[in-house]
Amino acid sequence: MNIADVKQELSSDEKVLESAFKLETLYKKYRVVIWSVIVVLILLFVGKSVMTAMEEARLSEANNALLTLQQNPEDTAALNTLKEKNPALFELYSYAQASKTGDKNTLAILSHSSNSVIADASGYTLAVMEDKTTDSVLYKEMTTLEEAYLAIQNGEMKKAQEKLNMIDPRSPVATLAQLLKHSTIKAK
Structure with missing residues (x-):
């Protein structure tokens, strides 16, 4: 070193x-x-x-x-x-029970829920139970179909045809729309 x-x-x-x-x-x-x-x-x-x-x-x-x-x-x-x-799960359970039992009071309360899905589904279900129409985001085409059906019941064939023409031919409810269209033709 x-x-x-x-x-x-x-x-x-x-x-x-x-x-x-x-x-x-x-x-x-x-x-x-x-x-x-x-x-x-x-x-x-x-x-x-x-x-x-x-x-x-x-x-x-x-x-x-x-x-x-x-x-x-x-x-x-x-x-x-x-x-x-779990309030969200509680609302979902309440909606399912109210729909099953036809509890209109619970559905009316749930239609004002802060959960938009529960509110929309509850409002739609309540409207169907009361034979009314509603603006539903989730059931838009079903709502349109329901409006057309109510128009047919009221004898408003032209309005029913207009509503049925709004339904997309690729929609799952298109077949029902076609059937209702044929019933409006026969009813004229």
Whole structure:
């Protein structure tokens, strides 16, 4: 080993020590910030885990309540649990039950729901039960078909034809529209 190698080795060691001192100085200067960031990250991770676990438990309770209601629709405890834990699922269940039993009061209440799908479906179902027409986004063609049918019942064949011509030939209800068109021709 010669003197140049020793000097280079000492120079390397000095640089390491110098870096260590700089790192220690930096740590002392920003110690509070570093630990604060670490604590915040840990709290975020733990908080997110807790929130996820709570959400899963809430949804699990709501699902269990729904399964109970499917077995026993009269179970008020399960109904209250479903309403509290998952209001959207409660509205869907209420809509299904009201449609099945013909409960116009519940359908009228649900037609004002903040959930646009439930409100539209409830309004349409209620209108069908009352032999009325309604503006439905989900059942637009069915609504048009219903309007045409009511026009035929009222003897307004021209209006019925206009409504039936609005239905797209590729629509699933096009066959029914064609049948109604033929009935308006025969009724003239």
